[in-house]
Amino acid sequence: MEKILVTTDQSENSKAGIRFAIKLAKQRKAELMILHVYHLLKPLKWTEETFARHTITFLEKNTVELSAFIAGIYKSINETQITYELIQVSNIDVIDGVIAYARKHSCSYICISTRGAGVLTKIFGTHTAKLITSSPVPVLCIPSNYHVKELKxxxxxxxxxxxxxxxxxxxxxxxxxxxxxxxxxxxxxxxxxxxxxxxxxxxxxxxxxxxxxxxxxxxxxxxxxxxxxxxxxxxxxxxxxxxxxxxxxxxxxxxxxxxxxxxxxxxxxxxxxxxxxxxx
Known part of the structure; x- marks a missing residue:
């Protein structure tokens, strides 16, 4: 079965990519994987045990917030919720984390929102440009102002x-x-x-x-x-x-x-x- 991986940072900008990925996964009968890449800095005074507890608390809180964020997107497009997997990965570089996960789990496509028109970094955004030029997995770039339509x-x-x-x-x-x-x-x-x-x-x-x-x-x-x-x-x-x-x-x-x-x-x-x- 195909796997469609879509990235999110819980921003308004990322919603277009998720909406597109939801529809595409349904049409293609593919698995939908929603990925959030994060990075936490360990304070110098903290012990490893303290930092581990902090990380667990952060992930639990973030899971609740991400789930509510995604549920709101499903509601906005009046889409029956299909099963998806929510993944949180730690990596100091967002795109390196996305690519590593996509390769490891044999994803068919990576879906990401873009920030509109303009010169290179404005057309695609820094993350999107790096993803296109680095990913061995096909990349779907969805404009942040895009409204989901049937792909005809x-x-x-x-x-x-x-x-x-x-x-x-x-x-x-x-x-x-x-x-x-x-x-x-x-x-x-x-x-x-x-x-x-x-x-x-x-x-x-x-x-x-x-x-x-x-x-x-x-x-x-x-x-x-x-x-x-x-x-x-x-x-x-x-x-x-x-x-x-x-x-x-x-x-x-x-x-x-x-x-x-x-x-x-x-x-x-x-x-x-x-x-x-x-x-x-």
């Missing part, structure tokens, strides 16, 4: 390298949701233009799923992000899928153009990122 249409942005393997992963996500899949390629003027009808027939055969193709021409006067933004406005997807090279430099080339603050689609559309095959 998935847009997969492809650079056409290793697309068969990537498309198989996208289809594996889409199939249980019965969502449509559209593969987008933004081509430079010198690139070969695909025949849509022929390419779509090939994609359907390879993926064993209905896949449409969206060809868009690269406007070299724009940042790449602007071209992606324009394609999203045209396609109107429920979810955008990207495969990322997990290095800061590659990530910033895509998401940190000088005028990135003008692009707002990350504040509106959930994003699913997979680690790209680095051998390609």
């Amino acid at each position: 249409h998935i847009l997969y942005a492809s650079d056409m390298t290793d697309y068969e393997r990537e498309l198989a992963q996208v289809v594996a996500f889409a199939r249980p949701l019965n969502a449509s899949v559209e593969m987008m390629h933004i081509s430079y003027p010198y690139e070969f233009t695909f025949d849509n009808e022929l390419t779509e027939a090939t994609l359907k055969k390879k993926a064993n799923y209905e896949v449409t193709l969206l060809n868009r021409k690269r406007d070299i006067t724009n940042a790449l992000l602007q071209d992606i933004d324009d394609a999203i406005k045209f396609s109107k997807p429920s979810l955008l899928v990207l495969f990322t090279h997990q290095s800061r430099s590659m990530f910033e080339k895509l998401f940190y153009p000088s005028n990135a603050e003008d692009y707002s689609f990350y504040g509106k559309v959930p994003l699913l990122t997979y680690k790209k095959n680095e051998r390609i």
Whole structure:
């Protein structure tokens, strides 16, 4: 059974990710795991025994608060409460704790809320950016102002390298949701233009799923992000899928153009990122 891990710090910002994870776990018949990463500092004068008692008291109190917080979210979306596991993990680094837990427990997806549009740290938040660039587990980034909707249409942005393997992963996500899949390629003027009808027939055969193709021409006067933004406005997807090279430099080339603050689609559309095959 799939496991969906969603993070929370009990903030208003984290509620969007939890709402999304609840709905997704129900649709996919997956296990839902809600994770809170904490770190307690031991006062120098305290004994180990005193600190251990303090930790137990903290966890008991936090469990009550987290349970009430999550119950309020279920009530707000009028959702019958499905079984979930509440986990609290100690780690000095929040994202290291999230990734370590997700890997150890073979989670299928990590879900996290983001803080809206702007430059890199404003688009994703420091934690989200680090998670995308570090996690071997696919990451779902949910805008904090996002209201849960049915996932009907998935847009997969492809650079056409290793697309068969990537498309198989996208289809594996889409199939249980019965969502449509559209593969987008933004081509430079010198690139070969695909025949849509022929390419779509090939994609359907390879993926064993209905896949449409969206060809868009690269406007070299724009940042790449602007071209992606324009394609999203045209396609109107429920979810955008990207495969990322997990290095800061590659990530910033895509998401940190000088005028990135003008692009707002990350504040509106959930994003699913997979680690790209680095051998390609």
